[in-house]
Amino acid sequence: MEASAEPEQVAAEGETGRHRRDAEVEFARIVAFSDGVFAIAITLLVLPLDIPKHTQDLAAAVWELDDDIFAYVVSFAVIGKYWLSHHRFYGTLERFDNTLMGLNLFYLAWVVLVPFTSEMLGRFSEDSTSTVAYAAVMAAASGTFVIQIAYAYRRGLMKPEAREAQQRFAGPANLLYTAIFLLSVPVAFASTWVAQGMWLAVFLVGRRAVNWIVERSEPPREEA
Amino acid sequence: MEASAEPEQVAAEGETGRHRRDAEVEFARIVAFSDGVFAIAITLLVLPLDIPKHTQDLAAAVWELDDDIFAYVVSFAVIGKYWLSHHRFYGTLERFDNTLMGLNLFYLAWVVLVPFTSEMLGRFSEDSTSTVAYAAVMAAASGTFVIQIAYAYRRGLMKPEAREAQQRFAGPANLLYTAIFLLSVPVAFASTWVAQGMWLAVFLVGRRAVNWIVERSEPPREEA
Amino acid sequence: MEASAEPEQVAAEGETGRHRRDAEVEFARIVAFSDGVFAIAITLLVLPLDIPKHTQDLAAAVWELDDDIFAYVVSFAVIGKYWLSHHRFYGTLERFDNTLMGLNLFYLAWVVLVPFTSEMLGRFSEDSTSTVAYAAVMAAASGTFVIQIAYAYRRGLMKPEAREAQQRFAGPANLLYTAIFLLSVPVAFASTWVAQGMWLAVFLVGRRAVNWIVERSEPPREEA
């Protein structure tokens, strides 16, 4: 019995899910790898802040970086926020499997693109293409994060005490982010300012609004 | 007895292998360093996505990145898959020694080259040289990974319950990857599309096929 | 009782603070992410050390990097010092909450800018603008670090035995750094050498001076 279960445990470990307590180093590696990607992506945001080598008037050159600095601030806040959500979500997990790791990689593939769209946003701020690309990448990142949450919820990978809260709060909040970013794509063709205003609004009040609505509209089922 | 064993334990710790339980920080460092290299290599993939500074038509410039974005997708998937395999393999280890750490560095030296061959693949997509170089680096990475697995197997560094599965599944699967990538080198001189199709095929069905074959062809010896 | 506390524990975990003992992986991630950002920022300092491709006289080209090497030395020391302070501060914490994590991100946003201001300082060493920008970023980094310390102190996130020492020593020391860097901004318009001399002075004797003053001027209240 034990012997026949062995090959499966390794070859198909994704099928059953492993408890983080039994695989501490392995669980830690998933978050460590993710943290590494987040940390590098957030630090690469500084690269577009670049002064041409033979600048005569340095002060003027710095002022001309205004759009790049704006893009830096927005993108640092965005990746920072993504990291906080990722931190909170993985804090609720007690199991993981191969599928979750794959979904996480898929999510990180969008996070890694942010330095690219951020540079575009700073350099071509007046062109709607950069706003569209930025919104699309953020929508994809938020969307794939929702998929991770939903998967972990359905497969019972979460700590029991966190399960309900995650589903009621984190799920809807990230769905809202995805929806707003998607919606801002067509808006950006009309006005980049309105599109960016939508991002700012969801950034500042998004989670709070979702919590407020969820708490009022739908009473928890497991009341004692 | 104790005293005479001391110099050896440090100077030649590679000869006996240390249990991860007795050297938690040291074991964790190996995977942390590897994770750092993987995370940076995968994030550097974004650097070739670059819009020339004085582009007039931004939307057109983004569309012209099509090959670079294709290379980004392929390489992110490849490094991600390598990382998953590395994660799974180190999860089966219970001991490590200096030789294994050296082999791991040798393996990582190929992983670090992927951002270089990936940039080449995106920029010179119509030239067979870039496909050849890409395939060669991937073959080397997979091959050195097989060597790590074989070494760990022979030196008994694996957890007993994972040993047989690793040998029967992970070994053949990574040998297959190496063979396909090697084979795609001459193919690329004839047609880059066929060569890249071979990569896609092995990526999508490789492990599954190996598992299927192994399970049917060779019954486990330790059946109860 | 338990059930009604659940949603709150996750949704509003920032409100109460979690003990690092109960959330080891989560606490470790905050410092791991911070370490990643510090490590990347400190390593990116090497990028401005760049020799033009078609240099005829390499030795002369290396000597012309003198200002860049000076900027590298200063910035490596600065980020290294920031990291040591961060290391010491998080070593005194026993709890963390969402606000602290947000403040930490806000602090890291300034650390990430150091490679940018450092490159400017090395390349445009004779221009006061680069000294001003450098001082401003350092003042902001030190200032946001003081805010982190003050917040952790007021919310009782520190280990009891570290609380008083942190408040009496780390707080004033980092306030002094912030003040000196702020003060060096107007000074830099007059003389960049005097401004940079102020940095050197605070770097070499700052903490020692603060400790000396604090120890003499204000006796600890909890004497036994």
Add this chain to the structure above:
Amino acid sequence: MEASAEPEQVAAEGETGRHRRDAEVEFARIVAFSDGVFAIAITLLVLPLDIPKHTQDLAAAVWELDDDIFAYVVSFAVIGKYWLSHHRFYGTLERFDNTLMGLNLFYLAWVVLVPFTSEMLGRFSEDSTSTVAYAAVMAAASGTFVIQIAYAYRRGLMKPEAREAQQRFAGPANLLYTAIFLLSVPVAFASTWVAQGMWLAVFLVGRRAVNWIVERSEPPREEA
């Protein structure tokens, strides 16, 4: 008694040294930060491998990278070896203090320079300046590593069982590296090939030779 000891414990923790068992996260951060720096420095080695954008003959352009690829191989091996030594050394520590952390930063400052000297070595391989700069940085790195080992030895930061072996083997080996690299500086002015041959020799047989000499020449004092 307790109360008066508190400020000192935090303000002057460097004076007494903390046991890694009592400060697990703090000890782990030192190696994690170092690992991050090593991992980024080793991955940045790929950046000089760069094909000009409008290359007509890609295969020829790749062959012209021969010196850059040689520099990549050498530098990857060097940083990898430094990391292995660092890993082994920190594995012997059971205590750490602020001075050790400062020395470690000083050491890392040289490691971070390797991508710069490596790029120079690859691009200007025929110029003795690049060999000189490379040897100087490696001598400085090895030398500051010897200082770390000596400090840890004198302050009793090592595990008792590792203490003697470290002093007898690691110390002399790293002193030898420093001497060879220093010696190769004047040699490089005469012949870069001889200088690089010295590096290769020390890389391949250095440690082995030191161990052999030490074991024969000086019998351990604590024999039972």
